[in-house]
Amino acid sequence: MTDQFDYMKLLEDAKKELKAPAKEEERFKLPDVExxxxxxxxxxxxxxxxxxxxxxxxxxxxxxxxxxxxxxxxxxxxxxxxxxxxxxxxxxxxxxxxxxxxxxxxxxxxxxxxxxxxxxxxxxxxxxxxxxxxxVLVKKGVKHEEKSQKLKAGDVIEVTVQDISHRGDGMVRQGPYVIFVPGTAKGDRVKIRVEYVSNSNYVQTKVVKE
Ligand SMILES: [Zn+2]
The missing domain is CATH 3.30.30.170 (Defensin A-like)
Structure with a gap:
């Protein structure tokens, strides 16, 4: 038992010499995305x-x-x-x-x-x-220059598609909204009908055929 005690004591002393980096052990690990x-x-x-x-x-x-x-x-x-x-x-x-x-x-x-x-x-x-x-430095969004217009399902508005989403839908940022317009390309000027507005101001729409 004495040997083990000496060994432990030796280890303790060695640790003191080393100045263990306490911060490292406490480092927060973001949970893995499942x-x-x-x-x-x-x-x-x-x-x-x-x-x-x-x-x-x-x-x-x-x-x-x-x-x-x-x-x-x-x-x-x-x-x-x-x-x-x-x-x-x-x-x-x-x-x-x-x-x-x-x-x-x-x-x-x-x-x-x-x-x-x-x-x-x-x-x-x-x-x-x-x-x-x-x-907090966040990528600058498009300026909210267009007058804020409250959108709700059933509204018909005209927009110019500014971008294409990850899914391939046309995308328009307008006021607080991000509007998705399926089946359109960047630069298209289209009349759309609002189908759904989410709590986070994501707007699903359909092009109105004339
Ligand atoms: Zn800090």
């Missing part, structure tokens, strides 16, 4: 768990992912995220990682114990661990 493709959709099974672990509103993470993917999505009754696009798990992981790095991770101490505050027009990430602050 997703699968079902038909034309992608299901992120542990969506709510991820939002919970990084202490962010599921709706905020949803909004970011939907914008990133360029397709509508929603949170189902079991707390899973359903995205109306086919995204392989690896890509979805990258998108969740990007969100984590932008909206959660403190760039000074590398910890996720942060919260967001709004300072006039800038979103600021405040670290609860070290007190560090940094602005």
């Amino acid at each position: 997703s699968f493709i079902e038909g034309k959709s992608t299901i992120l099974r542990n969506f709510n768990t991820i939002a919970d672990m990084i202490a962010r509103e599921p709706e905020h993470l949803l909004g970011h992912l939907v914008k990133d993917v360029g397709a509508p999505g929603f949170i189902d009754d079991s707390g899973r995220l359903v995205l109306k696009a086919r995204i392989i798990q690896e890509d979805l992981q990258k998108k969740v990682n990007a969100y984590f790095e932008t909206y959660v991770l403190c760039s000074e101490c590398g910890r996720p114990d942060t919260h967001l505050i709004k300072d006039s027009r800038t979103l600021i990430l405040v670290c609860d661990a070290c007190g560090g602050r940094r602005p």
